[in-house]
Structure formats: C-alpha cells, structure tokens
Amino acid sequence: xxRADIVAGISVAxxxxxxxxxxxxxxxxxxxxxxTAAVAGCLAYAAIGRSRFAIVxxxxxxxxxxxxxxxxxxxxxxTRAMLTTIAVAFAxxxxxxxxxxxxxxxTNFIARPVLRGFALGLxxxxxxxxxxxxxxxxxxxxxxxKLITTLGGNIGAWHGASVAAGALALALLLGLRRFHGLPVxxxxxALGIAASVLLDLPAHGVKTVGDIALAPRLPTVPxxxxxxxxxxxxxxxPLALILFAESWGTMRALALRHGDMIDPDRELxxxxxxxxxxxxxxxxxxxxxxxxxxxxxxxxxxxRWTSVVAGVALALLAWFGRPAIAHLPDAVLAAVVIAALTHxxxxxxxxxxxxxxRDEIIAFAAAAAVLMFGVLxxxxxxxxxxxxxxxxxMAAPNxxxxxxxxxxxxxxxxxRHPDARPVPGVTILRPAQTLFFGNAERVFGDVAKRLNGxxxxxxxxxxxxxxxxxxxxxxxxxxxxxxxxxIRLQLARVHDHIRDLFLRAxxxxxxxxxxxxVADAVATIRGNGDAGFYPRASTHPDPGPxxxxxxxxxxxxxxxxx
Numbered sequence: 001x002x003r004a005d006i007v008a009g010i011s012v013a014x015x016x017x018x019x020x021x022x023x024x025x026x027x028x029x030x031x032x033x034x035x036t037a038a039v040a041g042c043l044a045y046a047a048i049g050r051s052r053f054a055i056v057x058x059x060x061x062x063x064x065x066x067x068x069x070x071x072x073x074x075x076x077x078x079t080r081a082m083l084t085t086i087a088v089a090f091a092x093x094x095x096x097x098x099x100x101x102x103x104x105x106x107t108n109f110i111a112r113p114v115l116r117g118f119a120l121g122l123x124x125x126x127x128x129x130x131x132x133x134x135x136x137x138x139x140x141x142x143x144x145x146k147l148i149t150t151l152g153g154n155i156g157a158w159h160g161a162s163v164a165a166g167a168l169a170l171a172l173l174l175g176l177r178r179f180h181g182l183p184v185x186x187x188x189x190a191l192g193i194a195a196s197v198l199l200d201l202p203a204h205g206v207k208t209v210g211d212i213a214l215a216p217r218l219p220t221v222p223x224x225x226x227x228x229x230x231x232x233x234x235x236x237x238p239l240a241l242i243l244f245a246e247s248w249g250t251m252r253a254l255a256l257r258h259g260d261m262i263d264p265d266r267e268l269x270x271x272x273x274x275x276x277x278x279x280x281x282x283x284x285x286x287x288x289x290x291x292x293x294x295x296x297x298x299x300x301x302x303x304r305w306t307s308v309v310a311g312v313a314l315a316l317l318a319w320f321g322r323p324a325i326a327h328l329p330d331a332v333l334a335a336v337v338i339a340a341l342t343h344x345x346x347x348x349x350x351x352x353x354x355x356x357x358r359d360e361i362i363a364f365a366a367a368a369a370v371l372m373f374g375v376l377x378x379x380x381x382x383x384x385x386x387x388x389x390x391x392x393x394m395a396a397p398n399x400x401x402x403x404x405x406x407x408x409x410x411x412x413x414x415x416r417h418p419d420a421r422p423v424p425g426v427t428i429l430r431p432a433q434t435l436f437f438g439n440a441e442r443v444f445g446d447v448a449k450r451l452n453g454x455x456x457x458x459x460x461x462x463x464x465x466x467x468x469x470x471x472x473x474x475x476x477x478x479x480x481x482x483x484x485x486x487i488r489l490q491l492a493r494v495h496d497h498i499r500d501l502f503l504r505a506x507x508x509x510x511x512x513x514x515x516x517x518v519a520d521a522v523a524t525i526r527g528n529g530d531a532g533f534y535p536r537a538s539t540h541p542d543p544g545p546x547x548x549x550x551x552x553x554x555x556x557x558x559x560x561x562x
Contacts, residue, residue, distance in 0.1 A: 001305045001309075002302050007300070009301075009308065010183040013310045014189050017325070018336050019058070020057070022337070023284070029284065032213055034057075037058050037283025039314055040281045041058075042308065042311030046311075050270075054267075058283075058289075088286075089276060091239050091243060091272075092271075092272045092273065094236065095275060099265050099266070104268050114362060115252055117366025117367040118253070119290060134166035137159075161206050166334055209333070243271065244271070247287040250293045251267060271288070292310075294343065365381075366385070366386075400415070400429065401427075401429060402420070402460070409519045411428060411518040426456045427452060427454045427458070432463060437471060440475070443474075456487065457482065462492070465495050493515075494515065
C-alpha cells in the first residue's frame, strides 16, 4: 500500500462523513445508515471493482430518488427502514443481473463529450445544493431554479456566523491543497470541531451535526406482501438507473482523464456487490459518487487501497469520534463537499472541444440538461442528443470526388489536393460514412447528380464494412438505373463481408464488378490491366488498415480527412 493511498483515503474519509450526514437527511433516514453503507460500499467495491478513483458510498441523487420511493410507500419509521434495506438489495440484484447479461456494452453509447458535460452539470448541482447549509436558509425540495431564487431573494436573512464558518473552511481547504501529502479535509474538519467548541458556535445559531447513534444492526427477514414487493421493485428501477448514470459517468470520466482502462461489466458487478453489502448492514443505496471520486483523484490516489483506507478510516472516525463530531458545524461539512468539486469546474475540456470544432454543443447541452432536468433525465437527454447528432452526420455524408495523384496508384480527394487530376471519362466518388438504411437513398441520389455526363463510375465502399438490406436494395436499384442509362459501375474497396452478401443475394454481377482498390477499378473500366497502376488479383484477401497507404485512398506520406 502506497503512502499516497493512505493520505488519500484519510482525506476521502473526511469528505464521506459530512456527505453521509447530509445524504441521510435528504432520504429522511438516520445518519448511521449512510455511514455504514459508505463503509460497506468502499470495502466491497475495492474487492471487486477496478477503478482506482471510485469511492462507492451514498450519493445525493440516489438519496433523493430513495426519498421519493419511500414517500410512495406509506408506513411508519420501522417500515421505512425495512423498505430501504429491501430497495438497496433489489438495486444490487439489478446490477448483478445487468453484469451477467453483459449489458455494460450499452455504456459505449454514452459519448465522451456527454460525460464531460454530465460531470460539469453534476458538480454544479451538488455545489449549489450545499449552499443552504452555509447560508442557514432552508430550501425544502424543488429544483435548482427554486433553490437559487430562494437564496437570492433572502440574502438579508443569511446567517452571518454560518456564512463566515463556511467561507473560512472553504478558504482553508483551497489554500492547504498546495501541501501535498496533507489530509486537508480531515484537518479542516478537526479545526471546525475545535472552533465550534472553543467559540461555542451553537450559541451563535450555527447548526451542528449533533449526536450520531451508531449501533451494529444484523439483517432481518422482511415481512413484505407481494403487492408491496412488486410496487417497491418498480420504484427501484429509477434508483438503479440513477446509480448507474452517476457511477459510470464518474468512473469513466476519471478513467479517461488519466488513461485508465475499466470494464463496464465488471463495474456493474462491483456496484451490485457494494449495494448487497450495504443492504446486509441495513444501509442506504451506494454508487460511485462524483464528489468522492473527485476527492480521491485530487488527493492523489494510486490504487483501490484508497477505497479500503477510506472505509476503515470512516468507520474509526464515526465510532470513536462521535462525541467530537456532534460539534461539527453543518457549514463546514458543506464547505468540504464544495472544495472536493471545485477542480471539476475546469473549462479546459470544453475549450478543447470548441477548438477542434467537434461536439462542443453536445457537451454544453449535457451540462445544461443535468442542471435543468436533474441527473437521470439530464443524462438520458444528453445521450439522446449525442445519438441524434451521430445519426444526423451519418444521414448526410460527405461524398468526396477522387482524382489520380501524380499519375500513380493513389487516388485522393481533389478538394484537398489540387495537384490530383480526374481520370477522363470516369467519375470516382467515395461516401465518407458507412451506407445504411438512413442514408443509402440520399447517397445514391447525390452520386447520380455528380456523374457529369461520364459513362463510367467508380464508387469506393471503403467506409462500409457491411450493408444492411435497405442499403443493398438501394445499391442494386442504382446499378439497374445506371445500366439502363448506359453507364458502367465499378465498385472499389469492397470488403469480403459485402462480397459474401452479394453472392447470397444472387448478385454475381456486382461481385464481378468489385475491386480491392480504386486503381484496380479504374484499370478494369479502361480495359487495361496495367495502365500505370498496380493491379491486384481478384483472390486478394480483404485489405486491412495497413494497406491504406497504396489502396487508392491515401497517398504515400500524406494525410487526408474525408
């Protein structure tokens, strides 16, 4: 175990404690349930998961969803406690089932710009929700707009001592960061407790955590009717979704930032195991929260030992430090959470997207969706936007007009290479995206408009590794139309999968007019097996990426964007 992991774990424990108290209050449960869940979640995840930064503990979003689910299930405090345990166990089972079915591949539909926007929106959301604890203004429920308007409209009623305590704690947290190796959050919590006792802050109206009742709880067999169980199972679905969205968004965003590799199926199993462990200790739902992961990253975690140290340190801190924790000001707790998220507000990822001119709108839309509609709905909206942008790009592909470079084997986009020359009497075109049902008719329509009176067409299919039935039908119909018009079609860069498809469809004529390179296709049309090109035998295997330098697409020593 590295010293950096020990320091990082202690620092994270200093964050988990205030978060546990805050998130338990959101769900209307005892702080002990959040603390025990955080301990169990950290230890269970470290045994199964692979992210070195992930800290699996109760999260603000899951606490809010749990509160809504419990509100829909009437009952007394004992019933709420029982339902919480069952909900956590159900969530764990859902994650394990998803891992067994290998549904982790679905996470690939969440684009990286979406994750960056999600991370920014989530960081701002959590920071804003800490402000009531600092200002001393209660904001019961509601969205962020209501929170901001309530706080802004009651500036005169802000509690001065609480604001001072929170501001001073935040300044210390940010100022002490330059001392690497120092568990900053833990130090500030200790100073907050000391200030509360020495200055008698509660006498000045500053709210404190109060006594935390910690008592070991053994799991019990729930007495739940079938109707209650089915209703609770329905309410667990959004809980599992929110945990998945927040956990995977956090883990993948941190992994991408540091070049780490994580397996989504294993992470699903790890989150499932962590929730089952939390259910055994009668805790709250747990996930890889963004604030905990960010704190782990900022503290310099190097392995999953950080999660182990954080769990053990939190257990010791909560058990032996309960009398002191009771004096901890809520404003200091909020400052610790805010400080852990400040580095997530960096605009650098968005500046990079804006500079390269790719997906910056999607990233900003993801952040705005999280802020306006909440974590789960915001993530779903952002994913929908990224898929819509992908479909829009594929549905309207760019078609490059290729010309011969230096009279040789290479054929390149003439718009990018002015020295490339067209082949007399032959139109050579290349769609920039794969052909599929959403763009096939449009592509072939655009190709027909570009023939310019030539009686021969070479169509490069190098971007299409396969064709669906609609694209195949469109290609056959297009070939029939060209044949009626007396125009010769020769296909270039045809992959073996497509050749096999032609044979199964009875289109031997298309197989006979398929070449492995643009140069071969042009030579075939001109009736010259040489013609200054480098022909390839018809039995040549499907060319791979290594053949691109002389396959009729890219000139040697040059780079070309579609």
